[in-house]
Amino acid sequence: MSLTNIETFVHPRTVEEAFAALGDHATPISGGTDVMLRNPKSSTTLVDLMALPLADITESATGFSIGANATLTAMAEHQGLAAHLRGVLPEMLVHVGSPLLRNVATLGGHLARGRLSDVVPVLVALDADIHWYDGGHRSGPIARFYESGTHTTRMLITGVTIPAATGNSAGAFHKFLRTFFDIALLNAACVLRVDGAGAIDSARVVVGETPSLGVRVDEAEAALIGGPPDPGAFAAAGRIARDLVVTRSDSRASAEYRSQLAGVAVERCLAKAASRLEVAS
Ligand SMILES: Cc1cc2nc3c(=O)[nH]c(=O)nc-3n(C[C@H](O)[C@H](O)[C@H](O)COP(=O)(O)OP(=O)(O)OC[C@H]3O[C@@H](n4cnc5c(N)ncnc54)[C@H](O)[C@@H]3O)c2cc1C
Secondary structure, eight states, X not given: OOOTTOOEEEOOSSHHHHHHHOBTTEEEESSOTXXXXXXXXXXXXXXXXXXXXXXXXXXXXXXXXXXXXXXXXXXXXXXXXXXXXGTHHHXXXXXXXXXXXXXXXXXXXXXXXXXXXXXXXXXXXXXXXXXEESSSEEEEEHHHHHHTTGGGSSOEEEEEEEEOOOSXXXXXXXEEOSSSSSOOSEEXXXXXXXXXXXXXXXXXXXXXXXXXXXXXXXXXXXXXXXXXXOHHHHHHHHHHHHHHSOOXXXXXXXXXXXXXXXXXXXXXXXXXXXXXXXXXX
């Protein structure tokens, strides 16, 4: 723990006040599970974000809005989110650390870290937008937020929106890890939608912890469109992911091993999503 250098703890009430309090020696803190472990030594001020009115999760005809201060537990327990795309969010969230961690860890704090995430691949697969404040309110697709490096700039994440599901669609998450309480060696998230004739008309295939945060495998998605949701199609999509997803070696796994995992994770993830689709009567 490195909080001995903290001299000031401020509790702003608005996003604008919180942003104004940031600076070279001030760190925002939400649940604190990460800040407590790795707060920079140069930081002398903590800007507590938990008094900001950003904890609500709301559902409307267009989808969901999740405030940055919503805890991972609140997300897992929200009935609408839990049912969305047949349970992909709670399926993933139960794999994030422990119940104690999820009770305090917030969505905003999680996304601001920009590393080691089970949450990001699922949000990419769900076509989520992220919302942030950097002197003005901004929003955009979550994948672009990381690609552009916005998470490394001075900004405050204010929330995430997820579009409503359409048609006969379902999602799934798959995580390879060494022990249950572990960061992923690799993870995958997918969403499938089938048309009235039973052919796939929309697909999202995302691989994470490669160790990049979550990349869509466009070629695998394209290969699935127009065909039936069957094991042959999922095996083919898995082979595409194995061959195309760029993997790197780190202390957890070699790049070669991760490539194999990418193929298996995508195949299993798609099979799980397909098993949740409504069966035509
Ligand atoms: C023991 C342990 C196990 C874990 N296991 C997993 C796992 O299996 N899978 C997984 O995906 N993750 C895992 N994590 C990561 C965990 O999900 C994050 O630590 C947590 O979600 C961070 O949320 P927080 O609210 O506590 O963030 P904080 O610690 O408050 O903040 C994290 C970072 O974000 C900044 N910040 C906070 N809020 C905002 C905001 N609204 N806008 C901008 N910047 C902000 C802070 O300055 C800090 O840099 C694990 C963490 C721990 C400690």
